[in-house]
Amino acid sequence: MKFVPHNYQVYAINKILELPKVGLMMEMGLGKTVCALTAIDQLMFDFFEISKVLVIAPKRVAEDTWSRETEKWDHLRHLKISKVLGSQKQRLDALKEKADIYIINRENVKWLVDLYGPKWPFDMVVIDELSSFKSNKSQRFKALKKVTPLMQRVIGLTGTPTPNGYLDLWPQIYLLDRGERLGKTFTGYRERYFTPGRRNAYTVFTWDLKPGADKVIQQKISDICISMRTEDYLQLPERINNNIYIRMDDKAKLLYEQLEKELILQVEDEQITALTAAALTQKLLQLANGAVYNTDGNVTHIHDGKLEALEEILEFNQEPVLVFYNFKHDYQRLVDRFKDLKPRTLETSKDIADWNDGKIRLLLAHPASAGHGLNIQAGGHIIVWFGLTWSLELYQQANARLYRQGQTKNVIIHHLITEGTVDEDVLKALERKDLGQEELMNAIKARIRRYKNDGIN
Structure with missing residues (x-):
């Protein structure tokens, strides 16, 4: 795909080229990753200023996002990426590979710093999700702090x-400028811009910004x-689709394939009916989401990939989020996983009012129950499809709960897609906007043929 940057993306790319240390505080959907990669490409192959780049990212992002972006855009496909992930041996082998960009998950930053010490080989470091270094007491921050003098960019x-x-800001900015703007120590920063809030004797529980301190901090950085x-x-309101791909580990992938084969091969005649196809795809969508009802009515667990992806979205977006689910066991898994956020559903007029007033952090909804007639666009602008639906009408109507007249923000719709599953079939059909019985049956027929071609009977 040809990359035609928006004006704001051109501005961001030029700032990276201009400044050795820069923070791109851009909301999801604005293209932070492609901006960073475009600048890296120019610095490496046009200006010859850098030769070896390290990207530090959340594990799922490290596994998938950066490599997917280089594959997506024509001008980036020549970039060689090595993923420093997995066991220690796998990480060491990845570091030995000749590559332009090395990607490591943030949990292994201390290991990497200890490995190289003063012989730090990376002349450019990209910290993807800088806010995950918001604690000055964390091992990852302390480790990276040691090698900041060795980073050229x-x-x-x-x-x-x-x-x-704003207390979260000091460690992040320190990694960019080594304390030049907000001070060399966290304690000094806190004393300069904050006053003790809630406290018990000598123990301070909260710190409050001094009047006008936020404006001073913003100006300094x-x-x-x-x-x-x-x-x-972006022109308002705009709908931004973001596909987040989930990779199952080997054990989960094997279990998924075994269960899928059992379901698919129960259909012996390829002239299947829409009813049969619908039943099969519902089961396959359950599998893709991470769990499925077995013949006894109990739930078989397969993977937590989608739960982990949603956890990251919630971690890095402190605004209300609307999550669409399809199955009862998915709802229960969501409630159990995020019980600290006190997830709610829309049962009463008070629930709707609370959502529109911003009092609900995590709203769970079935597309069939929230698909029509609800005016809840005032409550948020972020949607997550935990599990997709074959019903184009339900999909469009559910999205229209937030993406509608009266919405003041761009609506971001995240699709959680498990690779190698029926999720991909549904997503392609949704993107073509031609979902129907024929599409559904073709997907099932294709899977039947695949297994028969594999010699399974």
Whole structure:
């Protein structure tokens, strides 16, 4: 695909080229990753300023997102990526590969720093989700802090630099400028811009910003940080689709394939009916979501990939999120996993009012129950499809709960897609906007033929 950058993306790319240390505080959907990769490509192959790049990212992002972006855009396909993931041996082998960009998950930052020490080989470091270094007491921050003098260039990417307040900002900015703007120590930063809030004797539980301190902090970092909100740079309201791909581990993938084969091969005649296809695809969608009802009515667990992906979305987006689910066991798994957020459903008029007033952090809804007639666009602008639906009408109507007249922000719709499953078939059909019985049956027939061609009978 040809990359034709928006004006704001051109601005962000030029800032990376101009500044050795820069923070791109751009909301999800604005294209932080492609901006960073485009600048890396130019710095490496046009200006010859860098030769070896390290990307530090959340595990799922490290596994998939960066390599997927290089494959997506024509001008980036020549970039060689090595994923420093897995066991220690696998990580060491990945570091030995000749590549342009090395990607490691943030949990292994300390290991990497200890491995190289003063012989740090990376002349450019990209911290994808800079806010995950918001704690000055974390091992990952302390480790990376040691090698900041050895970094020629640093890019920090995040959409939520202050998820819990301005105290979170100091460690992130320190990794960019080594304390030049907000001070050399966290304690000094806190004393300069905050006053003790709730306390018990000598123990301070909360710190409050001094009057006007937020404006002073913003001004001090404005020369190296670019802050972009979605509604400021995209025509309002706009719908932004974001496909998040889930990779099952080997054990889960094997279990999925075994269960899929058992279901598919129960259909011996390829002239299947729509009713049969619908029943099969419902089972396959359950499998893709991570669990399925067995013949006894109990739930067989397969993987938690979608739960983990949703957890990351919630971690890096502190705004209300609407999650669409399809099956009862998915609802229960969501409630159990995120019980600390006190997820709600729309049962009463009070629930609707609370959502529209921003009082519900996580709203769970079945597309059939929330598909029509609800005016809830005031409550949020982020949708997550935990499990997709074959019904084009339900899909469109459910999205229209937030993507509708009266919405003041761009609506971001995240699709959680488990690779190698029927999820991909549904997504392709949704993108073509031609879902129907024929599409559904063709998907099942294709899977039947695949297994027969594999010699399974």
